[in-house]
Amino acid sequence: MAADGDDVISDQEKVRIVSDFILHSPPGEFNEVFNDVRVLLNNDTLLKEGASGAFAQYNKDQLTPVRLEGSELHTLITDHNELGGGRFFDPRSKRSFKYDHLRKEASEYEPYEPDRAAEPWRAALDVELSNYVAEHYKHGASLVVGRALESGAVALVACIEHHQFQPKNYWNGRWRSVWALTVGGGAAELRGMLRVQVHYYEDGNVQLVSSKEVRAPLAAGGEAGAAREAVRLLAEAEGAYQTAISDNYKTMSDTTFKALRRQLPVTRSKIDWARLVSYTIGKELKSQ
Known part of the structure; x- marks a missing residue:
């Protein structure tokens, strides 16, 4: 992997x-990127051991979704429900599991008991x-995890993932949002990070990568009331x-994208398409 005269990498x-x-694979295109870098590296052992x-x-x-055996709803693979050793937990079904990051499959299920002090708050928000x-x-798909703090309050994290993969139409996209709040200790604040990534690659390569941070005060209340207010x-x-x-895209379509296209040829005259159909390009050039 080195050109003549260059140092070996x-x-x-x-x-x-x-x-x-x-890490920069567009949503829905992990396998394609993986296969490409596998060919480039040409060393499966190094790829598995080094890039796992x-x-x-x-x-x-x-926030990759995964359906667990016997569960109606998907759970998510995140930093917030990771146990280590390739294992994650799903507080909704009260199970932990081994996750294969290449096959994207769950296995080796075991019982898992969520934080008991946090569970009433977590369960209310999950519903x-x-x-x-x-x-x-x-x-x-969604995931809600919770843990009790030494102060007696409860820290909750809620994650949402939604995707549309349309490789036949040359586009893929994913929505992600992560929300955090502390409840049970008076007034609280809801903090969120929203992310959108879309890749369009028919006759080109265009990506939308957008994110926004959100903060909003959350009135104090019991489990059910706080959950309803947080979701609202x-x-x-x-x-x-x-x-x-959506509004930004409309504005860009009317202004920015139009600015990237030439409205008229350099002659500043509209093309006579009917004339071009009637004559070949060679004859047209000769007549000029």
Whole structure:
């Protein structure tokens, strides 16, 4: 992997480059990128041993959905429900599992007991969030995890993932949002990070990568009330963000994209398409 006269790239540098490619794979195109870097590296042992961490980080960053045996709803692979050793937990079904980051499959199920002090808050938010996702995201999935703090309050993290993969139409896209709040200790604040990534690659290569940070005060209340209020606030924020993206695209279509296209040829005269159909290009040039 070196041109004539260039220094040979070390295995460590090869792994760094390959990992960078993996981590920047567009949504829905991990396998294509993996196959390409596998050919470039031409060393399956080095790829597996050196870049396995990148496979795991990519799936966690993308909030990759996975359906567990016996579960109606998908859960998500994230940093927030990772146990280590390639294992994750699903508080909804109260199970932990081994996750294969290349095959994207769950196995080796074991019982898992969520934090008991946090569970009433977590379960209430999980119900409200699941209903919201089912109503607004056709193929969406969600995850809510919680843990009790020394102060007696409860820290909750809610994740939402939705994707549309249309490789036959040359585009793929993914929506991700992660929300965090602390409840049970008076007034709270809901904090969220919203991300959208779309890749369009028919006769070109165009990507939309957008993110927005959101903060909103959350009134104090019991488990059910806090859960309803949190979902109401995140629904407003997500709706406003989606509307803003749509409005921005319309503005870009009317201004920016048009500026990238030449409206008229350099002669400043419109093309006479009927004339071009009647004569060959050679005859047209000769007549001039």
